[in-house]
Amino acid sequence: MNIRTIMVLGAGQMGSGIAQVAAETGIQVILYDQHDQFVQRGLNTIQKNLSRDVEKGRKSEAEKQAVLARIKPSIDLADAKDIQLAIEAVVENRDVKCELFRQLDALAPQQAILATNTSSLPITEIAAVTTRPELVIGMHFMNPVPVMKLVEVIRGLATSDETTNIISRFAKHMNKVPVEVNDFPGFVSNRILMPMINEAIYCVYEGIAKPEAIDEVMKLGMNHPMGPLTLADFIGLDTCLSIMEVLHEGLGDTKYRPCPLLRKYVKAGWLGKKTGRGFYNY
Structure with a gap:
């Protein structure tokens, strides 16, 4: 699978960081949250981070604008209709995450991978609320996302080899280091x-x-x-x-x-x- 467009769900500290890093590596990003003020706050964080890079000579102004142009704000989950990957980064609450995955399962294309940035919750349990458990995986980024290299890649009980390989390659595309771990409480980190x-x-x-x-x-x-x-x-x-x-x-x-x-x-x-x-x- 060639991942061109992703949806990041949750525009907080982790979600905005994931969106920024993906957009910096040429990916089209839909940054979703329930309310527009949350999305705008996330975009403001990204803009500040990129402006700091420009000030320090790590990026040009044109590069900054190109990254921002790849991030589309959204408050409508139906915008997931054309994505290849969703990365959920909402509050660390099992019920909230499971409900979001139920909705995503109904709205995203059948072949889309659904990843969660959970830092401790069982991937297998989240996958079980969908009709595509083989396409559900953990993708645990470290904070702050633009700086930290590690991504824990966590397989659920039903996660396929193909899904795991695609996500590991995508993490490398984002200039991260994927480390595969098993689905136990808290994972390794x-x-x-x-x-x-x-x-x-x-x-x-x-x-x-x-x-x-x-x-x-x-x-x-x-x-x-x-x-x-x-x-x-x-x-x-x-x-x-x-x-x-x-x-x-x-x-x-x-x-x-x-x-x-x-x-x-x-x-x-x-x-x-x-x-x-x-x-x-x-």
Whole structure:
């Protein structure tokens, strides 16, 4: 399959990043969200990123305009009628994703691949709500998408070899490095990362050290570019909690129990950078 046009569903931080990278590599992109203000916010983010590239000499103004011209805003799922690939990047909620895949299954061409950028939810379960489970796959990008090279390619139980090969080639076309993993809660990246973040939160909860000290230990002692609590704020504490709950439920091990302090912060609306407050103030 020759992928020429894709639809990215969700114009938030991840979706806008995926749309930008795809358009930079010559792909026609339909950037969809439920409301026009969300789509415009995503387009504004892309424009800022590209303008920064122009300022730093990484792109010309003409190249920037060419990328923007390849991105079509949409608030109508019916625009999926001519795509070869959909990449879903909405909120990390099983019911929301499954309902979206039901609708996409009815609207996208029969041969179109439906990919999800889920960071933890089962691909097999999402695929089961469609009539094309062999064409459903996980395509988990890392944040920020324009910078990070990794894409976890996650096969569901029914995902075909052909679908996996097409998506791996497409990831390479986007200048990413695809790594194939199996369909287990949290896959590889978040099965390792989120318990580390959760343990860092326990260190705050139990009064072992302040967030700044914990982050300094991990940066200077373990050579991490960013401390786990800063990273949690950047990811979004609500997303961290959702992933920990998927791990806890899916693997049934108490070591994945979300820290009570994480739950408290989420209930308070302290979700990290996007709300101006998490473990740090922004």
